Amino acid sequence: MxxxxxxxxxxxxxxxxxxxxxxxxxxxxxxxxxxxxxxxxxxxxxxxxxxxxxxxxxxxxxxxxxxxxxxxxxxxxxxxxxxxxxxxxxxxPLRIVPLYEVIQRRQGEPRLSLYARVIAYASLSTLLLGFSGALATYQQERGAPGATMTTFGDAVWWAASTLTTVGYGDITPVTTAGRTIAIGMMACGLGLLGAVTGSFSSWLMQTFTREGDAGPPRK
Structure with a gap:
């Protein structure tokens, strides 16, 4: 009900x-x-x-x-x-999950499986965090003494390497606010990467388990 x-x-x-x-x-x-x-x-x-x-x-x-x-x-x-x-x-916009539930509430069961929803949500969250983090960090870094982030393209490249936990180190924030944003993005990147990896692994195991239970086709 x-x-x-x-x-x-x-x-x-x-x-x-x-x-x-x-x-x-x-x-x-x-x-x-x-x-x-x-x-x-x-x-x-x-x-x-x-x-x-x-x-x-x-x-x-x-x-x-x-x-x-x-x-x-x-x-x-x-x-x-x-x-x-x-x-x-x-x-x-990270509250896209409640939004999805509101839209689907009148249509019965969700159309996407749990694994698909987790992967889709994590992917959208990564894009949003990357864009928002790049904007916020670029606003703090541009014009700062010794800044290596001189264009928005630099900020997007830095956000991508930070969220994916690669961290090339060619572009780094030098302001206190920029480094604070970076800490949050690092933590979010680890969490989102773990969510996607775990969901994909669970989906693969579930698929292989079903195939194993089905057994070879009978002659």
């Missing part, structure tokens, strides 16, 4: 609009970082859009907390990802 609580109804009605708002937030932030020749009016407009969307995220967080009926600290610890995306709005 579907959950018909006020919290569930709120989540179902707001998840899609807030996901769309998160995409707008990411686009506005990218515009401010990459469009260096942008007119002051448009830069102010982007800043205003970022502020309005962030306020909407905070309001959504507050409503979910009140509807949950939990104490604040318990709600924070029990909704870790939701808390993180309020503090770091660039990561809001």
């Amino acid at each position: 579907d959950d018909d609580s006020p919290l569930a109804r709120w989540e179902q009605s707001t998840e899609i609009p807030l996901f769309a708002a998160s995409v707008v937030f990411l686009a506005a932030y990218a515009t401010r970082v990459l469009a260096t020749g942008l007119a002051p009016l448009w830069r102010d407009l982007c800043a205003f859009v970022l502020l309005v969307i962030w306020v909407a995220f905070v309001a959504d967080y507050a409503v979910r907390w009140r509807l949950s009926g939990q104490r604040f600290l318990r709600f924070v610890t029990g909704h870790f990802l939701l808390t993180v995306v309020v503090l770091l709005p660039l990561l809001r």
